[in-house]
């Protein structure tokens with residue numbers, strides 16, 4: 061991440077840019093000494109001091125004497141600038157086909173509180189989902205520190221989402237078509253007196269964002285985050301920027317047709333990639349068509365133990381995974397492909413086969429450059445991505461946003 065404190069044409073714009081850069085740096089990297097900030101932002105000490113004072117006054121950071129230097133007598137130590145999660149936080153929601161997760165995430169990225177609900181796969185109504193999230197939110201609000209402020213709300217969902225208002229245009233595995241998720245959540249949070257902006261985005265895009273900011277794709281300019289659950293999606297970063305498409309609906313890699321003779325997909329097409337590597341494909345191949353999600357882990361374990369049917373299921377997934385990943389490698393030439401969601405569980409079991417088959421499906425030049433890994437953030441990539449999305453308005457204009465929300 062580049063942190064040089066430049067750009068902006070007027071003095072005020074320069075100040076805004078620098079205060080944003082500084083807060084973003086400590087949000088991502090954690091407590092940072094003024095000396096280090098001076099180096100990474102290429103600004104002088106007094107400017108760093110003034111920016112820190114602005115952020116400190118807004119309640120966004122605090123400064124402390126570094127523990128090791130305290131009382132050492134070796135000159136005045138450089139103060140350490142720390143984000144204040146106890147004062148400033150966001151709500152992050154991850155809406156899956158068979159789970160709901162809500163979390164209160166503090167500035168700096170720490171998960172302060174979380175609630176989860178796991179249930180059977182199904183076509184749940186919008187009101188059912190938002191009612192659970194409302195209950196979780198009320199519980200977590202009740203435990204927040206007095207005087208702390210919610211500066212944003214981010215939502216991850218396996219769906220095509222209209223960015224402007226969080227309208228879910230299409231979520232085949234939830235059975236949703238044109239559901240007003242963003243506005244319904246806004247009404248719900250308004251009941252709690254919250255004024256923070258709500259941003260809704262595709263779960264794979266947010267997984268990619270989180271892994272790029274603080275996970276396995278940290279420092280990468282070209283990365284692909286694959287999430288496999290009931291459906292399969294991709295968050296794609298090209299040249300340091302998320303690949304969105306004209307309407308923000310790009311990356312629906314699960315619905316690229318890989319097997320025209322294959323099964324019908326819930327999108328209406330036949331032989332989509334997710335019909336070969338998604339949860340249903342794994343459970344069907346393993347002989348547990350109606351098992352819950354946890355059955356996938358059991359299949360992976362059974363394959364490790366030599367169970368023939370489980371091994372065959374893993375071989376099936378490994379083969380089709382390699383076909384799709386070959387396409388990804390050939391099209392995008394990514395530095396890293398991250399296997400998230402359910403694929404995180406499956407990846408170790410199929411890694412060898414995947415790499416072997418990829419030697420024929422992926423062209424040598426891009427294949428030699430790609431790392432195949434599981435998420436640095438474990439199972440929380442999409443949730444953390446929702447939090448990062450929610451923090452974006454604050455990080456863009458920290459002082460003014462904080463002032464307006466506290467007013």
Ligand SMILES: [Zn+2]
Nearest residue numbers: 315325327332
């Ligand atoms: Zn499809």
